[in-house]
Amino acid sequence: MGLLAISNEISADLEIGLSREKVFKKYVQSNPAGATKYAYCIASIPTPALRKQYLTLNALLSLLLVVYAVLNVLAELPINLNEPTIFILIKTVVPLVFAYFTFRFHGGVYRLLGLWCLYDLFESILLAEMSSIAVALKLLVLFFVTVLAFFIARKAFPNLKLLGPKQDSNGNYFL
Secondary structure: OOHHHHHHHHHHHHHOOOOHHHHHHHHHHHOHHHHHHHHHHHHOOOOHHHHHHOHHHHHHHHHHHHHHHHHHHHHHOOOOOOOOOHHHHHHHHHHHHHHHHHHOOOHHHHHHHHHHHHHHHHHHHHHOOOOOHHHHHHHHHHHHHHHHHHHHHHHHOOOEEOOEEOEOOOOOEOO
16 A cells, blocks of 8 residues: 555544544554554644644745746746756756645655755855846745745654654654
8 A cells, every 4th residue: 555545544534533543553453564654644644733823834835836946947048958958847847746745735745845945055056146036036935945844844743754753762653
């Protein structure tokens, strides 16, 4: 069973009122080897209170990611087709993929998004010539996207680390 199917089933269980611990025990009993996967899926779903609290910031982040993708293209204009353009495509499509997952409020993507944008921010600062308004706006948007991504990740998904669920000193997962 894939992560999407597991997340959908866990979401349905949480919506009917089961606690996170009960949902975790339910899935681990049927497949003990998948405990990390189940803990990750549960921790990637925000509680209703946290979802409501950070919904506006999350919407802003999703919007800024779309703006960032557009600014990536505008900053590269005019595009010289004699040079490789695959990197322009990658730097445009990846933020749109992140925008989709942030729109869905999937907790596992925020820290990766923050790292991607932090890397791109440093690269842009070091390589940019500030030759146009689009480049300056791109840097500003990129800064805000990075800050928002890490902020939402820390506040709305406190039980996740970069690539998985957090554990206590006894090896139990935080849900």
